[in-house]
Amino acid sequence: MPSPAPLDRRGFLTRSVQFGSLALASGLAVAACSRTEAGTGAPKDDGELLARLRERGFVRVGFAGEAPYGFQDGDTLAGEAPTLHREVFKALGVAELRPTLTEFGTLIPGLLADRFDVVSAGMSITPERCAKVLFSEPEFVSATALMVPEGNPKGLTDFRSCAAKGATVGVLTAAVEASYAKAAGVPEGAVKTLAKQQDGLDALLAGRIDAFALTAISLRWLARTNRRAAVEVGAPFTPEIDGVRQFSAGGAVFRPGAAALRDAFDRELAKITGSPARYVRLIGRYGFTEREVPPRTLRTAGLCAA
Known part of the structure; x- marks a missing residue:
């Protein structure tokens, strides 16, 4: 951190007062640095971040426009993640979600750069992502499909x-399905990256890919919103990497320094996932059922260590 700039001598009458004021300015600057994350300038969660969100009256959320997880429906931020997160933050005393739309692959960089406070995009919990950010406990589980x-x-039935x-298999940019496909023996050159869900369906219809891989619930939603498209969604399956079954569990995402906020979020989330009827009442309209309620034994710590 740079040293304080020299103080203008017009504000001081004696050398001793000048040194005292320099010390005070230095102390204030150090205190300000201690409230931000090193290297990012993002606010540090010193246990007061939630209080600051309450005072501000809104939480900034990043989403990627992927239905049914998080998308814009007219003027409304809709989908599984924003609906659950709105309910959680309302219970925490933060009334409003203020959304920022970005590409899926830039959600984590945007979070780390303090463009938003939480990612509301149904992001899968993986060890690679856990090394960079903090995840809530799972808010859904969903099998993979083609x-x-x-x-x-x-x-085609699985990878x-x-x-x-x-x-040739299509996957979304930065999505976990690419690693699943490669682990199953699909050559890297046969895995095609696509920016959006609709791009996957369009590539399939154009014959540029033979299958589009995503969570079963996402593909069912895509087929539902493209009813006349000559496609079908296969039976769900659970991919494996090195013999370990890969469960597609997603959650909210927080900066590494936001543990206290994440923990408060988890306490309210547990009240929703612990009540399947309430869970379905909130997000059933997006195709989520009791089958997508994460079991209590499925914990983020285990998914991060897998």
Whole structure:
């Protein structure tokens, strides 16, 4: 941190007063630095971050426009994550979510750069992401699925079948499905990255990919909003990496220094996931059922260590 700038001598009558004021200015500057995260300038969660959000009256949330997890519906921020997060923050005394739309791959960098306070995008909890940010406890679980052309001409059922039949697989940018496909033996050159869900369906219809991989709930929503498209969604499956089954569990995302805020969030979230009826009442409209309620035994610490 730079040293304080020299003080203007017009404000001081004696040398001793000048030194005293320099010391005071230095102390205030150090105190200000202690309230921000090193290297980012983002506010540090010193236990008062929630209080500051309450005073401000809103929480800034980042989302990526991926239905049904977080998307804009007219003037409303809609989807699974914003709906749950709105309920949680309301219980915490923060009335409003103020959204920022960004690409999925820039959600974590934007969070770390203090563009928003929390990511509301149904982001999967993975060890790689856990090394950079803090996740809430899981707010949903969902199996993986493949969207394929109608009739499934190549008989694709999972990533292993894609590898065996030389299929080209579409995945979203920065999504976990790319690692699942490669672990199952799909060559890197056969994994095509797409920016948005609709891009995946369009690429499938154009024959640029043979399958589009995403969570089953996302693909069901995509098929539902493209009813006339000649595609189908296969049966859900659970991918494996090195023999370990990969559960697609997602949660809210916080900066590394925001542990107290995350913990307060988790306490309110548990009241929702602990009541399947309330959970479905809140987000059933987006295709979430009791099957997507995370079991109590599925914890973020385990998912981060997997």
